[in-house]
Amino acid sequence: MTDTVARTREKKEKLEDILVVDCDVHVHESPGELAPYCEMPWRVALENIADVQEFYLDIPGFSPGTTVYEAKFPSGQEGTRMVHTAEQMRKELDEIHVDIGVLFPDHFLKIPVISQIDYAVALAHAYNAWLLDKWCRPEQGLLGCILASPHDPVDAAREIRKYAKEPGMVGVFLPCAGLERLWGHRQYDPIFEAAEEADLPVLLHSVTVIHPVFPFNTQQFETEFGRHICSHTFSMMANLVHMITTGVPVRYPDLKVAVTEAGISWVPFLMHKMDKEFIERRREVPFLTEKPSHYLKKMFFATQPVEEPENLKDLVTMLELYDGEDNTIFASDWPHHDFDHPSKVHQIPFSSEVRRKVFGENALRLFNIDANGNRLNI
Amino acid sequence: MPQKAKKGREEHVVGDVSDFPEGTHKVVKAGRREIGVFNINGEFYGLPNVCPHQTGPLCEGKPALGTLVANAEGDWKFEWVHDGEIVACPWHGLEYHIPTGGCIAYPNVNLRCYEVVAEDGKVKVRL
Numbered sequence: 326m327t328d329t330v331a332r333t334r335e336k337k338e339k340l341e342d343i344l345v346v347d348c349d350v351h352v353h354e355s356p357g358e359l360a361p362y363c364e365m366p367w368r369v370a371l372e373n374i375a376d377v378q379e380f381y382l383d384i385p386g387f388s389p390g391t392t393v394y395e396a397k398f399p400s401g402q403e404g405t406r407m408v409h410t411a412e413q414m415r416k417e418l419d420e421i422h423v424d425i426g427v428l429f430p431d432h433f434l435k436i437p438v439i440s441q442i443d444y445a446v447a448l449a450h451a452y453n454a455w456l457l458d459k460w461c462r463p464e465q466g467l468l469g470c471i472l473a474s475p476h477d478p479v480d481a482a483r484e485i486r487k488y489a490k491e492p493g494m495v496g497v498f499l500p501c502a503g504l505e506r507l508w509g510h511r512q513y514d515p516i517f518e519a520a521e522e523a524d525l526p527v528l529l530h531s532v533t534v535i536h537p538v539f540p541f542n543t544q545q546f547e548t549e550f551g552r553h554i555c556s557h558t559f560s561m562m563a564n565l566v567h568m569i570t571t572g573v574p575v576r577y578p579d580l581k582v583a584v585t586e587a588g589i590s591w592v593p594f595l596m597h598k599m600d601k602e603f604i605e606r607r608r609e610v611p612f613l614t615e616k617p618s619h620y621l622k623k624m625f626f627a628t629q630p631v632e633e634p635e636n637l638k639d640l641v642t643m644l645e646l647y648d649g650e651d652n653t654i655f656a657s658d659w660p661h662h663d664f665d666h667p668s669k670v671h672q673i674p675f676s677s678e679v680r681r682k683v684f685g686e687n688a689l690r691l692f693n694i695d696a697n698g699n700r701l702n703i
Numbered sequence: 704m705p706q707k708a709k710k711g712r713e714e715h716v717v718g719d720v721s722d723f724p725e726g727t728h729k730v731v732k733a734g735r736r737e738i739g740v741f742n743i744n745g746e747f748y749g750l751p752n753v754c755p756h757q758t759g760p761l762c763e764g765k766p767a768l769g770t771l772v773a774n775a776e777g778d779w780k781f782e783w784v785h786d787g788e789i790v791a792c793p794w795h796g797l798e799y800h801i802p803t804g805g806c807i808a809y810p811n812v813n814l815r816c817y818e819v820v821a822e823d824g825k826v827k828v829r830l
Binding site: 380572575576603604605606607608611612614616 | 756770771772773774775779781795796797798807808809
C-alpha cells in the first residue's frame with residue numbers, strides 16, 4: 326500500500342491540474358419538463374400539476390416533502406439552487422473545477438414515497454428518457470444514472486437493459502429514502518442481476534423525508550439538523566447492512582456498489598460493528614465466506630458531505646481505517662444546499678497519489694470510463 | 704512443556720470410555736490444561752477450553768451441533784453441514800469445527816487439536 330499521508334516536501338498539485346470526477350450532481354426535473362416524455366395516462370397527471378407552486382424539492386403528487394408539516398424556517402439561507410439545463414450544469418461544474426459529473430435527480434430522490442405503483446414506474450420511464458435526451462453528454466463530461474424505481478423491480482431491470490449500452494448512462498441510481506423494503510430484499514434481485522449483467526454500478530442515494538419507514542420516524546426531530554443527519558447516514562447503513570446480510574455481494578460478485586451523500590466517517594464504524602456481529606451470528610449469514618468488512622471495503626464511498634474535523638489529517642486516518650484509498654470517490658452534490666466545493670477535499674493532506682485517486686481515478690474504475698467520459702465496456 | 708521433546712508425549716487418563724457417550728462432550732483436566740473432550744460417532748477429539756476470541760469457556764457449551772452454509776452451487780439455500788461436529792462458544796457463539804479445530808467465521812483462526820484415544824476402556828489425552 327502506498328503512503329496515504331503527504332510527504333512534506335512533495336509539491337501539491339493544483340486542483341485545476343487534477344482530473345475531477347464528481348459522482349453526485351443534481352439535475353432539476355419538473356412535472357412540466359417530464360410530461361412530454363411520460364406515457365399515458367400519467368402524462369395527464371403531470372400536466373395537472375405542471376403549474377403547481379414548487380417548494381424546494383417538494384411538489385404535491387410528485388415529490389411530497391416537509392412543507393405540509395412545518396414552517397419555512399426563518400433563515401437568510403436560501404439553499405434552493407437548481408440546475409435546469411445541461412449547458413448550465415456544464416458551466417457551473419467548470420466553475421468548481423469538475424471535469425466529469427454524474428447526474429442524479431432532484432425530486433426523484435424521493436420517488437419511493439409515491440404510493441401509486443404504475444405512476445411511479447411511469448415517472449421513472451419518463452425521467453430516464455428525458456435524462457438521456459436532455460442531459461447525458463459524454464463529450465461534455467455529463468453522464469447519467471438510470472433511475473431504478475423500487476416499486477416494480479422487474480420493470481426497473483427492463484429499464485436497465487434498455488439503456489445498458491448507452492454511452493451517456495454509466496450507472497444505476499437506487500433511491501433510498503422512504504423505501505418500503507430495504508435494498509437487499511429478494512424482490513430487488515432482478516435489478517442487481519441486470520446491473521451486474523450490464524456492468525453498471527449501482528449507486529445508493531438517500532434524502533430527507535418524513536415517511537413512516539426506515540430510516541426511522543424522522544417526524545420526531547424538530548429540526549432539519551437532526552433529520553438531515555439521520556436521513557442520509559442511517560439510511561446508507563441500513564441498506565448496506567441489509568444488502569450484505571442478504572448476500573448481495575456474494576450472489577452478485579461482479580456488481581459494483583457505491584454510496585453517495587453520507588460522508589465517510591461511519592464506514593469504519595459499520596465495518597467494525599458488522600465484523601463484531603459476525604463472531605456471534607455467522608450462521609445467520611452463512612453465504613458470507615469472508616468477514617463482512619471484506620465486502621464493505623469493496624464498495625465505493627463518496628466524500629460529500631465531507632466531514633470537516635479541525636485537523637484535516639483526521640480524514641486521512643479515517644480513510645486508512647477502511648482501506649479507502651482505492652474506494653473513496655469525490656462528490657460535490659452540486660447544486661444542493663450542502664454541496665462541497667472540491668477545494669475542501671483538496672485541503673486534506675493526502676499524498677498526491679491518493680488525492681488523484683479520490684478526485685478521479687477511483688471513479689473512472691467504478692464507472693468503467695476513461696478520463697474523457699467514454700465508457701470502456703460498450 | 705519443555706520436557707516434552709525429550710521424554711516424549713505426556714499421556715493423561717481423563718476418565719472411562721463410558722463417561723463419554725457418543726454425541727457428548729466434557730471438559731477435563733490434563734495437567735494444568737482444561738480440555739474439551741468430544742465423542743463424535745465413536746471418534747474422540749480434544750480442543751482447548753479457551754476461545755481465542757475473548758477467553759470464553761469454549762467447550763462448556765451445549766452438545767455439538769451442525770452449522771449452516773450457503774453457496775452458488777446450492778442456489779444460496781441454507782444447507783445444514785458438519786452435523787454434530789460444531790461447538791459454539793457459550794460466551795459469544797463463535798463456532799469451531801471440532802475434528803479440525805477450524806473457526807467457521809474466521810478461517811484463519813485454528814485451535815490446537817489434542818490427540819484423544821480410547822484404550823483399555825480409558826480415555827487418554829496425549830499432550
